[in-house]
Amino acid sequence: MHFIQDYERNGAYTGFPILGIEWQKMENPDLRMSMGMDSDQKGVLIKRIEPTASECQVLKPSDVILSFNGINIANDGTVPFRHGERISFSYLVSQKYTGDRALVEVLRNSKILEFNIKLGTHKRLIPAHIKGRPPSYYIVGGFVFTAVSLPYLRSEYGRDYEFDAPVKLLDKLLHAMAQSADEQLLVVSQVLAADINVGYEDIVNTQVLAFNGKPIKNLKTLARMVESCDEEFLTFELEYQQIAILRTKAAKEATLDILKTYCIPSTMSRISRGEADFTC
Template structure:
């Protein structure tokens, strides 16, 4: 039976028709740009069409479909139904895969037709085993290839190698950002039938929202059009062009759907162009901040009356901002755009959104000009932006988890998907507090750093007395700080002592006889039907080695218990690490 794939922690539902089977988702003026393929002039900051002379809309040659408007006729020649078979890894037993599932979604061909590109949602093809595509009005299914996936923005690009598929397809242009109360049309293949479905609604809100699939906060448009399971990846039409992609709905409300707007889509497409088809992601500034709405605090900082901004409380070590900004600075402008005391900027008339949108529109390696209030005066600083450096990854789509087994002890890196696999959707309330703290507040100090946990203990004589230990961080091996899982495997494999000592969180210690563990390993693997003692490629992964400098580093993570750069409530988005930092 078709059902929503629901994220209980956030209250979102992916719009893929998923079913389990038995087969073994400021005011500062911005520059304007002229698009050669359109007759509109578009504001580069807001994406809004600011000059759009009315023109007679007629169907393109060969596009018109009897009984349909020209716009819908064109859309029907572009939309496709996507059939995906997927298999997700089992993060709690990382040598296994979960049962295969199937889902259906929607996609559409984008201009130019010669590029042979189809856009859909990333969650519609995540962990895909096979992807098939069927055109509207056709019975034939074509094999599709995934060209690129942006899990943070929930967009994927597909193509079909069969020339026959493209013979009568009509591409859609992507342009513009609709105004409030403007009517839009959603085209897709939702649950309830096999044929295409068209719904209409109005734009009710434009704001930064949490993308449930990628656990990221980006610009989104709220509409009251019916967006149901299976609509995922469908085009949202205004006039004769696409203004968004349907991707999620709010299950706790009625007719509250969300679409990915043009600025996010264009960022995904330009990212691929800049990096030879490789997706790099959306930038963050690497700071935590608090509002400056208290007059007393503004007075202490010596801020003049008209000046506004946000108070920087922390910088992340691996970001360039940590070398330019200081805790206690007041960030007042980003690339010339003034930031209000609540962290918002004027996006368009009467619409204010979090300044994180300005950061997210940059690309990895771009340099932004920041103005800060420091020691009673303005300072202008260049800061290089980069994509997130997450100590505990908020998502692990299309990735198989690594593991290492020694003496029956199972080690794996900590991820949010691991915690979800073990403790369920409300893992933030059920998982050990130390691990939850790492997921939300710990800073990554080294590009190779991971939080390595002792996941569980596979019962054997050698680990008697330790078999109730699990889901706890490993801090040291034989006195050396563990930087990542590959480093732990290296320290264990090269041990020359009689015993291997593991120092764990909460001051717990485990000793394993090295020779005995090595001899018993084949029997432990066979007894538990495990194909190998470690995941493929683990021993070839980079690790820091045994330098004296690293031995002296503190084994505990630096945790900031204060509030971070947050624009969402902690109870609603407790599982979204990316939303708490810029």
Template structure:
């Protein structure tokens, strides 16, 4: 989803502190430039997206445009452009063009953080960097009603566009590119248009201009107007620190548990909370996460990182008495491998616990492998359930259109072990062997020959090892598909040829 702006305003020269001790990069920094807009470039991406609904094929190649800007961050000499992950995701070729220039330069994607919708690019040509100013990121969040300026290349023209709005809200929001988690976002009232994604958002104060974040999405509702979102510089700095430290993106701190608010007084009393005490109830713990070793279902979390949690799951935000935010914000500020502290009431005893944060992989991945995984046997097509599969099969409103069982796994599912996958029978290819079964599609596989497969690879191995006369697939709603084993294996090649499918399985399993 793109991001954006509104009417005019031109940022001036700027200088502002950077995060985590990061120094501005060498070259022309913003205070040396005549116009901060010159740091903003247009991005051209030729993309070829995988089709997770038809996993052996790719979608037609398409062209995508967006915005990026040169950022002064880290060691001297870093030549980085910052943009949104969704602008360059699945790109075969990325090119960038400076403001007022005619030449496009090939860019290389260095790092992509899908759940925070950020990406770092670089350009090898020294000519591209000549005279290009660098934007220095702010380390402070803006105040409500601060005026902000967004610069980018939205639809409607080829030149840079400058628009203005005000900061309306700062809160946790779902990022559209990855529905499975929320991060801090700045809401502005400027209109957001396709092509603005990846552009800087500036705020002027005391005669200087600072970059407070990156434009990235709009609230996609018919009853809402001029609600756009900015990725705060706080999130951007976290992403860049992570990239520098690990040479790749590892992610933000994650919980590995879900909670229930305790806004009912009698329930709080029944659970052992005294008058004036607050907390939230742990209702589920991901057994494959680090939380599975520390927390238990039924624990009442009183504090996170030393901050009291309200009965609604909110904590004080940036020291203001009248601002509160979801407690997940405190955890999202940490890095994978950091330790998070909890004060927990367990069996009416107060405990001080510490948990080392790990990368919690959701049961339904938002970033599954490319190319997609699949397996075909006897005309039955099996795939792992993933967020891109849901989007490709049911559209952007998949959370309203997809079967409720799949949505439950997507919204509530937790891995029972590290390589746990939900297997979906996505379609049944028509053939004499599958007569009567072609109406089964997009249903969850429960068992194969009486066993519950752990994941798609395990299913492939179970089929390969089977000596039974029949292959029996138990699917949801107490339905079954039964195929004669020898005939199914024999006819698979003919069915693949008839449907122009090159292999019976994706490249991940060719040795299985």
């Protein structure tokens, strides 16, 4: 279980804010016309807004961002830079700090609106850091569950994780947005081979979608559901329509022996006081 023992810790947390949106260029004249833009107006189109971002309270998909803090944004998403160069307008956001405010001018239904937005750091489904903590995990029947983070991908696939990690995980890293502050992307990191899990040994870094028919929100929820389960079977619904089923009583009884075999001290990650720690 090398990801627990040899985990690569992420660097210092900077706390720089982001504008919690996804946008697209507006270089096509028909696109600009359909959004009610005048010939002299330029900007970028908001595609999606992160549900956990404060911006979702004021900005809307299909808004056209015309300027950021008084600096006009071109149709390709760039703003003036030094010596006549241009750079992505996200550079302007990166010059701010968490808690700073910025004036965002948008076009909505052919009307120009201004919003004074407080910038913050937002919860991505796959976070870029875990603030120096070791990874959270939960083990039952040899199945090792963990929440995916960028440091975890680096620990599993090395510096070239952008090329070696599964395409589905990379797609979620780039595009998936958390629907709530405590939502996590869970995977079966690996299966510690034992009699109870024969046939499941090849499951590696496979996303977990549901447990006993109920969607899973995060690792803490999964652990509670499994630990309190009194049904005959533990049924884990995985990606690609794959399922893993274990007898509840047998899986829980086998877990302690599996931990001893692999020299793992606990079924779940713990902080210094010995309490379960599922935060990522």
